Amino acid sequence: MKIINRIFYLLYCCALAGLLSGCSDSLDYEADANAAGHTAATPATIKANQALLAQRPFADRSDFTLARKGLLAQESDLRIFDKQGSVIWDMNAYDFIDAEGENAPASVNPSLWRQAALNNIHGLFEVTSGVYQLRGYDLANMTIIEGETGWIIVDPLTVTETASRAFLFAQAQLGKQPVKAIIFTHSHIDHFGGVEGILQHLSAQELAELRVIAPAGFDHEATSENIIAGAAMGRRAGYMYGKELMVDPRAHIGNGLGKQPAFGSFSYQRPTELIDEHNTEQTIAGVPFIFQLVSGSEAPSEFTFYLPEHKAFCGAELVSRNLHNLYTLRGAKVRDALLWSRYIDEARQRFSAAEVYFASHHWPLWGQAQINEFLEQQRDTYKFIHDQTVRMINHGYTANEIANTIELPETLMQAFHNQGYYGTIQHNAKAVYQFYLGWYNANPAQLHPLPETDVAKRYIEMMGGIDAVVIAATAQFEQANQTDVNAANATYRWLAELLNHAVYADPSHAPAKALLAKVYDQLGYQAEAAPWRGVYLSAANELRNGKPSVGIEPRAMKDILLDTDVENFFTSMAVRLNAEKAADEELRIKVSLTDLNEHYLLTVKNSVLHHRQVDADTLADAEIAVTLPLLVDILVGDAGVSDTLFSEELEITGSELDVLTFLGLLDKPDGLFNIVTP
Known part of the structure; x- marks a missing residue:
């Protein structure tokens, strides 16, 4: 046995x-720290965040108007619990973010604060006649399309609990109708993992007649993602999404793409129909659809679709209200920037009559001219990153040099939907480099370097020992407040590298860990990208408080494993x-x-x-x-x-x-x- x-x-x-x-020993907190030990923003960070206010058109309030347009109903207490009574979703926790996103605390990049405020706007919305969205019930959106014979559910969220709550709320507001079809736009779990939250409310007849429609390759991609390298990807995702961070102005405020992933009961339903040809036309519950396959862009199995009778384009996750990831920090195969750009251009031309755009995340857009401009700018952003990275590659620049050089042109930089709230131009440029050239930068010193711990010990020894390094680093940390914002940020980035060597050389050295945690605090506070903020602040949290002791609850994955x-x-x-x-x-x-x-x-x-x-x-x-x-x-x-x-x-x-x-x-x-x- x-x-x-x-x-x-x-x-x-x-x-x-x-x-x-196990968890490592915790550090003593500073007097001005929050409950998890995160320190106050330094004068250098305050100046850096204030300087950003002059670089973006913050006076433009149109996104807030669009994000509230069509609101039909909203739950004042949007907390969702699992079967054990634990809270797995809590929109109320983000109430400290002001509704207009104008009063960013010193510890948050004001552009990211604005995005967090927009993602706080939640409820049931009418996108256009017969098309509704539930936003703020999970990281992603659930869309309901009203057909002649019943509802079509698009992307039933991440977990059973959030999908069920959203579905029941929609029924309470719109009235009950039979569900005729469920559409999975792509193979990431935040768009299919909550399907049981819909299925559990359907009659036997509805289940027997239910159409489940997905792009070709969905079964394999949806169930296999993360299995081979799942242990590493899960650990890294915890950093990217700030899973162990408290919801607080000095910690987690959102993820740019939405608030955060829900961690409840994941489920799965095999598709009954796969879309395997470009521009496939189908009628579902009496509603005509035109499907565009975009697999290999944001997901390995994905489609968008157009509703010609509604003149509405669902962009899935091909386009979002932020720059997306060509490489995601949790770890994944690099995505093809050029292919992604071409898909967007194809959608722009194929569905040029669209008067409404909606997607798997964020809020919609209305008007042909506005949608065309949005798609054009998104298209050009990915192609710019691709083309300019390859141009610099051919001049001999390394990935790190390119990431520190490349900047979007002013015409693309001013659009908020192009900002790096989720992906960034810096790590996306590195992804393009990796796509073509891999990890080696052609410098022989990088061909077979020593392991990180060995390198750290040798560096620290040659610099006079860890105490001397920490004393010098502390002085530089304080001096950063007397420099301009770019120099201060460069100092923090340098100190992160230096002190990382110190901690790797002697992980028991409390002053080195404490100072590195303070540096990570400041880098997190300045980050416009929510995943960068999550990574930096998760690192600071673990340096102070140790690693988490509990990982994924295996029962939550049962339906997917089956x-x-x-x-x-x-x-x-x-x-x-x-x-x-x-x-x-x-x-x-x-x-x-x-x-x-x-x-x-x-x-x-x-x-x-x-x-x-x-x-x-x-x-x-x-x-x-x-x-x-x-x-x-x-x-x-x-x-x-x-x-x-x-x-x-x-x-x-x-x-x-x-x-x-x-x-x-x-x-x-x-x-x-x-x-x-x-």
Whole structure:
């Protein structure tokens, strides 16, 4: 029985990030710190944020008018709870952000504060006749299109709880209608993970007749994303989204794209129809649609669509009210900037009659001229980043040099929707560099450098030791207040690099950690990009308070795991094979999923794990036979030892020793590794 339990524990580790990790010692807070230890904005940061007010057209209030247009109803107390009674969504927590976004505290970039205020505007909105949106119930929007025979739901949010609340609120305001179709615009979980929040309210007849429509490749992309490198991506996403930060003027205020991701019960529903051809025309619940495939832009599986009778264009996430990511800080495959730009131009021309634009995030836009200008500027922003990065590449600039040189032209810089609230021109330029040239900048010094800890120790030793470094860094931190805003920001960025070396050389040195945390505070306060703010302030928080001790709740992923391609589990296992332990091993293990009548042969040789689907009579050293539902129940903790011990759905035959050996070769990443300390 120990073998059985270990099998499923390790299979679980192959699919999800782990749960537990220790915390480092916390630091003493300064007298003016907030409850999490974040320090006050320095005079240099105050000057930098005030200077930005002259660089953007803050007097233009049109976005606030557009974001409120069509508001039908709003919940005054928008808090959403999970089954255990924990709050998983709380719009009330952001009430400290003033409604007009004009009174940014010293600890927030005023442009990001403005975006946060706009994203605070929530409720049920009428976009145009027969098209409604629920905004502020999750990171993304849910759209309802009223058809001749019932509703069409577009992008049912991230988790069951938020989708259910939004759906019931819409029914209360608009009246109940049958749901005829659900549309997933793309393969990111904030646009499909809440689908059960809709399904649970439908009748048997509605479920039987329901059309679920998605772009080609959706099944694979939606269920496989993050599985292979899930432990690392989940940990990094916590930084990007500021998951462990308190909601506070010195900490989390939003994510630019919306407020924050909801963490509740994720769900999944396989599509009944896939759109696999460009400009596919369909009628859904009596409503004509024209679909534009844009896969490979913001998501690997994505479409936009146009409603000709409404003259309304849904841009999905091809375009948003911010510059998006060509590379996302949580870690992902780099996106193609040139392809992205071409898709936007194609939509601009193909749907030029559009009088309404709406999307998966943010607020709509009305008027043909306004929509054309918006799409043109978004198109040109991605192409500018692409073209100018490649131009500088061909002049021999490195990725870092390009990121510190490239600037949008004034004609693009003035549009708020082009600002780096989510992506930035700096890290997007690096993404273009990576897309074409990869990680190597051609300088031999960067070809095979020492590990970070070794480099840090050598630097600190040559600079006279860590105490001397911290004394000098403290003086530079104070002197930054006497310089101009650009010099001060450069000083903070330099001190972040210097003090990172100090902390990596001696992670127990409290003064070095405390000063680095103060530097990260200031960089976070100055950041116009919410993910940059989240990264900097999460780093400061962990330097002071240690890492989180709890990760993803596995039960939340149960529905998605049930629909994950089985091969993804085995691919994930292969990247966890410990090469040193497997050096002298040769093994053949067969895994049979009895309810699916599928059999997979796993082989270990040359420190490599291969898998392939085989016939039932394929011989192996050992066989594990199990049903997929029981496998998933064990993975998420819904089936314990007694369930598996007496279950007829699981059996092990052959060499138990080989099974035990095989399991011992697999690493068990906990997904909460160190980031700001070695």
